[in-house]
Each structure stands twice: as structure tokens, then as C-alpha cells.
Amino acid sequence: MLTMNNVSKIYQTNSVQTHALRDFSLTVNEGEFIAVTGPSGSGKTTFLNIAGLLEPFTSGQYTLDGVDIGGLSDNQTADLRNQKIGYIFQGFNLIPDLNLYENVEVPLRYRGIAAKERKVRIEQCLEQVGLASRAKHLPQQLSGGQQQRVAIARALAGKPRFLLADEPTGNLDSLMARQVMELLEEINKNGATIVMVTHDAELARRAPRNIQVVDGQLADFTLYQGKPSLAA
Numbered sequence: 001m002l003t004m005n006n007v008s009k010i011y012q013t014n015s016v017q018t019h020a021l022r023d024f025s026l027t028v029n030e031g032e033f034i035a036v037t038g039p040s041g042s043g044k045t046t047f048l049n050i051a052g053l054l055e056p057f058t059s060g061q062y063t064l065d066g067v068d069i070g071g072l073s074d075n076q077t078a079d080l081r082n083q084k085i086g087y088i089f090q091g092f093n094l095i096p097d098l099n100l101y102e103n104v105e106v107p108l109r110y111r112g113i114a115a116k117e118r119k120v121r122i123e124q125c126l127e128q129v130g131l132a133s134r135a136k137h138l139p140q141q142l143s144g145g146q147q148q149r150v151a152i153a154r155a156l157a158g159k160p161r162f163l164l165a166d167e168p169t170g171n172l173d174s175l176m177a178r179q180v181m182e183l184l185e186e187i188n189k190n191g192a193t194i195v196m197v198t199h200d201a202e203l204a205r206r207a208p209r210n211i212q213v214v215d216g217q218l219a220d221f222t223l224y225q226g227k228p229s230l231a232a
């Protein structure tokens with residue numbers, strides 16, 4: 001479970017202060033799939049980056065699976081991030097001169113996972129995203145949708161409980177966007193909690209719960225009825 005209580009984030013650039021989040025409060029339960037929408041500049045990425053332990057917040061309280069993030073050192077924060085969180089970005093962020101297998105392997109090496117275990121996980125994850133036969137290809141040999149699926153495989157290889165996605169379909173045409181969404185739905189069914197920022201209203205509606213960020217605050221939310229399963 002992820003809980004933010006009155007979390008604020010102020011960016012200070014020279015003499016300019018930007019209040020990116022203002023007293024932002026939200027609880028994300030185990031197994032949820034949440035779509036986050038809202039105007040450009042409203043604080044969605046800031047929220048996701050704080051949730052994903054990629055950047056610190058200015059005030060308030062953030063608890064991830066019972067751990068008070070405000071009380072952690074940088075190293076402890078990094079460990080927790082590696083244990084629990086996977087990310088997917090709009091631009092895929094694959095390394096162009098590594099093949100798919102090697103791209104998925106990067107974070108696993110970084111975490112010190114042994115070669116044998118790495119191989120098992122990489123093959124499993126490439127299989128799950130339907131790209132096992134392309135393991136030796138370079139990113140540029142794939143379509144955008146396929147590249148995003150590799151990025152998802154890379155995130156999954158770390159076995160994250162929370163998968164955070166910032167505009168994962170922003171660079172994809174609508175067919176590929178739907179395929180990526182279907183993959184995310186499957187990953188959610190398999191147990192991962194997903195928070196996805198999107199501008200795509202149609203994709204957002206498919207998520208069981210929608211929240212909207214306006215002016216650094218939670219504007220409105222719809223709670224799913226019943227258990228966190230996929231919306232029809």
C-alpha cells in the first residue's frame with residue numbers, strides 16, 4: 001500500500017518557486033490499477049516521481065508498504081526503490097546499442113543478480129511481452145509498441161510490486177497503445193499495482209480507478225466498486 005498525506009513539492013529555480021504538489025493526499029491499495037490524468041504542468045510527473053522514489057518531497061508524509069520514506073537515507077531509499085518499483089517512460093529509454101536481451105539485463109546486473117537467475121528472468125519477461133524471438137534485435141529494429149514492450153519487460157524483470165508508468169503510450173499509435181494497455185492489464189492481474197499517467201482519455205477509462213491532478217492537488221476521483229479487478 002502507498003499512502004501520501006499532505007505531500008507538497010516546491011521546486012526552487014533561481015528566485016522562482018514552483019509549487020508542483022500542494023498538500024497532495026492519496027492512498028493506493030494493493031492490486032489497484034489507477035490512471036492519472038490532468039492538465040499539462042499540473043503535477044502528474046512530480047507525483048509519479050515522488051511515488052517512485054525518484055525525487056524527494058518538500059513536506060508531508062509518504063509511506064510505502066509501511067515504511068516512512070521521510071525517515072530513510074538515500075541508500076535506504078535506493079534499496080527500497082530497487083526492491084519494489086518498476087518504471088515505464090514515454091520515451092522507452094532503451095539503450096540503442098544493446099540488444100533486447102541486454103537491455104532487459106541492465107537493471108538486473110545493477111542489482112547484483114547472478115547470471116543464471118538473470119537469464120531465467122530475462123527469458124521469462126521477454127516471453128511475457130511476446131518478444132522472446134527478438135532477443136538479439138536492437139531497439140531500432142522494432143516498432144515503437146515493441147520497444148515499449150521491451151521497456152515493460154525490463155521493468156518486470158525486477159519483479160516490482162508497483163509499476164509506475166508516465167505516458168507509456170504517448171509515443172504510440174492507437175493500436176499499439178491498446179496493445180501496451182492490454183499488457184499492463186495482464187501484469188495487474190498477475191498482482192502488480194499500477195499507477196499510469198496518461199493524456200489518453202480512452203485508455204484512462206479502461207483503468208478501474210481514475211484520479212485527476214489539477215494545480216498540484218487531487219481534483220476528483222472515482223473509486224472502483226468492489227475488488228480491484230479490470231473494468232469492463
Ligand code: ADP
Nearest residue numbers: 011013018020039040041042043044045046047
Ligand atoms: P505534469 O506531469 O502534470 O505535466 P509536472 O509534474 O511535470 O506536471 O510539473 C508540475 C510543475 O512543476 C510545472 O509547473 C513544472 O514546470 C514544474 N517542474 C517540474 N519539474 C521541475 C523541475 N525539475 N524544476 C523546476 N520546476 C519543475
Ligand code: ADP
Nearest residue numbers: 011013018039040041044045046049090166167
Ligand atoms: P510531462 O508534461 O510529459 O509530464 P514535462 O515537459 O512537464 O513532462 O517535464 C518533463 C521533465 O522536465 C519533468 O520530469 C521535470 O523534471 C522537468 N521539468 C519540467 N518543468 C521544468 C522546469 N520548469 N524547470 C526544470 N525542469 C523542468
